[in-house]
Amino acid sequence: MGLMSSVALLLLLLYCTATVFVLQIPSAAAAGTADGSEEWGYVQVRPKAHMFWWLYRSPQRVKNRPWPTVLWLQGGPGASGVGYGNFMEIGPLDSELKPRASTWLSKADLLFVDNPVGTGFSYVDGNDRTALASTDAEAATDLTTLLCHLYRSSSGGGKTRLQAGSPLYIVAESYGGKFAVTTALAALKAIHAGLLAANLAGVALGNSWISPEDSVLSWGPLLYQVSRVDENGLTRCDRQAQQITTLLKAKQFVEAERTWQDLESTVAGESNSVNFYNFLKDESLAASAAADLELGIMELKQRQRSLALASLGQSRRRYSSYLSSMVTKEGGFEGIMNTLIRDKLKIIPKNVTWREQSDDVFEALAGDFMKPRINEVDELLNLGVNVTIYSGQLDLICATKGTLDWVQKLKWDGLKNFTSKPRLPLYCNGGEAVGTQAFLKSYKNLKFYWILEAGHMVPIDNPCPALKMIGDITQSPAQ
Structure with a gap:
């Protein structure tokens, strides 16, 4: 596997064999609920770099059978x-902190x-931007280091947080897909080296x-x-997409x-602000106004410069702003995370504030943002790893057409x-009477789900087929 250099593997060796780092807070670096159904904590994955994790154990576990774990990776990058x-999207509680039926x-x-x-x-300590990951591979090394710690015995209890024999599935959305394939390869290398x-x-x-190229080429025609x-x-969209190529x-x-x-600005202007995450909708005016306000559009004489900054900031925040716009509670999602959730966790350092999007993270990865990861998908398939691709019918930013185009570039x-192979129609609650909810095509270790509506x-817009899909992927005993 050619993803990780010898230097990266050496860093993994150092951190995966090190003692779990304990934060300078009144309690240990990890905490959880009294019944053990939830645990959370920090791991220092590099000097100055501290990663937060939160593990939920399913109440549906079947005794004496391997129980799968899903590692969820968000996009952004920086969300x-x-x-x-x-x-x-998929946790046990929704954004109103009420039980989610489709978790x-x-x-x-x-x-x-x-x-x-x-x-x-x-x-990162001292908000030191030089300690941020600047490549997808560096982010993968950090995630693999985190996994090394979670698969080791937790301090004092003699138990492992993640069981070595249980199947681990890395599931990702949006830019998280790039992290997923690079992390999978890094993890495999660590597994083969006896580190994980x-x-x-x-x-x-x-x-x-x-494949950013295939995605942007699909925007104009769609x-x-x-x-x-x-x-x-x-014509304007295609011209700029070709410039990107x-x-x-x-x-x-x-x-x-x-x-x-x-190109995103051109799309917004030509379409009267189409929503990049559901082309049947318009961009949220509230999200746009929030982005403008955060970027400081305050004085008329600075309007032109500020509008340019707003366009840049909105591109970076569009993903997280779309998600946050679904919260109806007063104070928004940032308010919930920095009050109710922070109070529950108890171990968040005082100088750390949850934000809907980290621009610093986005900027640190600017050199890798447009790089494709098709070769990494190819490598996983050739190594025999099960790869599932799923695509929401109404997405624009990672449109199904662009996804199908990069799949055809696989070697x-x-x-x-x-x-x-023919596609198989999939139904959900109510069966055929309700209508087709998805299609599935599968051959050997590759699956592709077309999720309709x-x-x-996907888990927000059409949760039922998404839940059936994850049960199929993980071959969960709880069917």
Whole structure:
């Protein structure tokens, strides 16, 4: 496996064999509920870099049978898995802190992390930006270091938080898909080196930013077909998408990221602010206003400069702002995370504040943001790892067409047979009478789910087929 350099493997060796770091707080670095159904804590994954994790154990566990664990990775980059994935999408409680009927906890234990460091409750000492991960591979090393600690015996109890024999599934959304494939390869290398006692059973990539080029090339044609842009808008979108292709071929990745931001602005202007996460909707005016306010549009003489900054900031915050816009509680989602949730956890340092998006994390990864990870998917498939790809029908930013296009670039020897396989219709509660909810195509260790009536956040938009899908992926005993 060519992902990790010898230096990265040496760092893993150092940190995976080190003693679990204990924060300078009144209690240990980990805490949890009295019944053991939840645990959370910090791991120092590098000098100055502290990653927060939260583990839920399923009440549906079947005794004497291996029980799967799902590691959920959020996108952004810089959006919080502990916040969004947990309370907005698949955790046991929803954003109103009420029980979620469609929680994935019924099919697996759930592990949420704030990744990369600097996201959510994770932090770097002194807000030192040089301690942030600057590549997907560095973020993967940090996550693998975290897994090393969680698979080791917890201090004093003699038990392991994650059992070596139970299957681990890395499930990701959006930019998290890039973290998922790089982390899976890093974890496999650590497993083979005897550093990590995990059983990596599969990777699932939900509406993932695996090939930025194929994603942006799909935007204009899709918006034209659904009447959100006309011929002129299609031409402008395609022109900028082709500019991105040229920059990527020249390996000018930072400039490609800037052009991607320009393209998003063009799409917004030509479509009258289509929502990037569900093309049947408009961009949230509330989210746009919040982004403008945060960026300080205060004086008329600075309006032009401020609007440019707002466009940049909105591109970075669009993902987290869309999720936060679904919260109706006074104070918003940041208010919930920094009061009720913080009070429950008790171990969050006083100088750490949960934010809906870390711009510092986004900026630190600017050099990798537009890089594809198709080769990493290929490598996992060729190693025999189970790979699932799922795509919401109504997504724009990682549109199904773009995802299908990068799948066709795989060099995996099973691709031709996979492509020729027929799709199977999938139904949910009520069966055929309710209508088709999804399609599935599968060959050997590759599965592809088309999830209907869903945009970028599949578990939110159409939770029933999403829950059935994760049960199928994990082969959960609780069916």
